[in-house]
Amino acid sequence: MAFLDDAFTKRLWGSVLNSVKRLLIEWFPAILMFIGVLVIWQLAVSTLGIREYLLPSPGSVVDAMLSSEIPWGKHILVTGTAILGAFLIAAVGGILLGTLTAWSNMVGRALMPFLVFVNTLPKVAVAPLFLLWFGYGIFPNMLIGALIGFFPVVINTAVGLSQIDDEMLDLGRVFNAPKWKVFAKIRIPNAYPYILSALKVTATAAVVGAIVGEFVASQSGLGYVIITSQSSLNTPLAFGALVWISILGLALYGAVAALSRVLAPWAEGQEN
Amino acid sequence: MKNIIELDQVGMVYETGSGSVEALRDIRLTVREGEFISLVGPSGCGKSTLLRVTAGLRPMTSGSVVVDGVSVTKPIQKVGMVFQSAVLLKWRSILDNVLLPAELAGLNPRKYRDRARELLELVGLGDFTRKSPNELSGGMQQRAALCRALLLDPPLLLMDEPFGALDAMTRDDMNLELLRVWGETGGQEGRKTILFVTHSIPEAVFLADRVVVMSPRPGRIAEIVDVGLPRPRSMETRATPEFGQYTLDIYDTLTGGQAKSDETPRQAIA
Incomplete structure (x- = not known):
């Protein structure tokens, strides 16, 4: 093609190769680490003759993960729903409570000690109560995850909303802007980086909560798979469920990180 | 020209953990419509506070502020603000x-x-x-x-050390730019009134019709200097002896006369 002259194609290829190279360099240490662990694991199992119920080889874990004997799809859906629900309840509830705290000093003073008290409760110990109140199912597991994950969101939202230049608030004062407008247009977007970094913590807390709930009582879900694998000494199955859990956790974390790049691109790179 | 700002015996005291601080005392200043006023003085002389009191962003504790015929008790929407x-x-x-x-x-x-x-x-x-x-x-x-x-x-523009964080060359550019924009928006008749706070004496003289020199603790007006330099001003203005004399006089006021090298009365050059 005429417009694709030689120099242009060369430049295009150059930039493509450059970004591939950059990606490789950036990810190389992580990939090497993973491969290294897998190789050592496989070698240890085969040379030391470790029995499968103690430590299964990577190969048998993958086999278990893809085995058609286990309804993986159903378990993943159940646990995934619990994780997502826990995350959303914690995020929405935490942002609302944090905003209320920053909105009014009075509310903040009333609410904070109570929230701190709730946060000091060992959430795992509360799990049986939730089952008593709400019965078996996904909902109590969501609540446990939400309970573990919401506190950092409240704190970070409240702190983010009050960490603001006085001059930025003067912008609102000059025009007699109503309080809600200053919150909507200035304070809340300004707090995005704080809120999003708390949501990253919450993403992992939601996973913990959902699995704890399934440990305590459940009839499906990846936590249930781990519990049942114990009784039959099917360790490859337990490993397989673990890997599926971490894949779900990574997906949620990745989604929050992507949201953070879209909503608060100016804060990217500051925390690294 | 009518008066747009009338500050009468304005005082402001605020409380801190270690007692009360008198930020402003007995400020009297009348600004005509379309005037360019620079406020100059050392840190802590209350020039930024005075700007905010004028805009109704901070409450005064005594005296009165009238902007455009209206007594200021809360933020007035007639101002534009530029910060450092x-x-x-x-x-x-x-x-x-x-x-x-x-x-x-x-x-x-x-x-x-x-x-x-x-x-x-x-x-x-x-x-x-x-x-x-x-x-x-x-x-x-x-x-x-x-x-x-x-x-x-807005008829009134309040600028709080807007170019203080810029490098010297950019700052000179911005001074010229500000004078140009001031002249071009509104035309000769409807020019905006500007209160411009700065640390820099040359900047204050270069821009203003009048320079309000303030002294600290408590913030008071030490002197008001009429700058008789012709407009439009350019970089050449800064090279004139008149410009240097105004700068030196204000420096003298601020330092209590230590820099006085000769006794040229200001009338001689105005």
Whole structure:
């Protein structure tokens, strides 16, 4: 093609190769680490003759993960729903409570000690109560995850909303802007980086909560798979469920990180 | 020309953990419409506080402030403010930042888009309307902040050390730019009234019709200097002996006469 002259194609290829190279360099240490662990694991199992119920080889874990004997799809859906629900309840509830705290000093003073008290409760110990109140199912597991994950969101939202230049608030004062407008247009977007970094913590807390709930009582879900694998000494199955859990956790974390790049691109790179 | 600002015996005392601080005492100042006033003085002399009291952003504790015939008790919407840092909102484009005052004042921002573009064009940012603030240099950010202050066409512009954080060359450019924009928006008749706070004596003299010299603890007006330098002013203005004399006189007032080298009365050069 005429417009694709030689120099242009060369430049295009150059930039493509450059970004591939950059990606490789950036990810190389992580990939090497993973491969290294897998190789050592496989070698240890085969040379030391470790029995499968103690430590299964990577190969048998993958086999278990893809085995058609286990309804993986159903378990993943159940646990995934619990994780997502826990995350959303914690995020929405935490942002609302944090905003209320920053909105009014009075509310903040009333609410904070109570929230701190709730946060000091060992959430795992509360799990049986939730089952008593709400019965078996996904909902109590969501609540446990939400309970573990919401506190950092409240704190970070409240702190983010009050960490603001006085001059930025003067912008609102000059025009007699109503309080809600200053919150909507200035304070809340300004707090995005704080809120999003708390949501990253919450993403992992939601996973913990959902699995704890399934440990305590459940009839499906990846936590249930781990519990049942114990009784039959099917360790490859337990490993397989673990890997599926971490894949779900990574997906949620990745989604929050992507949201953070879209909503608060100016804060990217500051925390690294 | 009618008076737009009348400050009468304005005083301000605020409480801190270790007692009360008198930030302003007995400030009397009358500003005519279209005047360019510089406020100069050392740190802690209350010049920024005076600016905020005039805008109704901080309450005074005694005296009275009247702007455009109305007694100021709460923020008046007749001012545009420019701060030392540009305080642009990082999540908005330059254009949307300039439109912020319309949104905050409850007006329809769509109706101000054309004006915002014209203002950005006027300060040479016509090609940067879609950019994000951190893609712009410090000087460009401050130009955008100036556009934001001018969006609703306020009669009064309050500038709190707007160029204090810029390097010397950019600062000189911005001084010329400000005088140009001041002259071009509103024309000879409807020029805006500007209160301009600065640390720099040369900057104060170069820009202003009158320089208000303040002294600290408590903040008082030490002297008001009429600057008789002809307009339009340019970089050559700074090379004239008159400019140097004004600068030196103000320096003398601020330091208590230590720098006085000769006794030339000001009348001789005015």
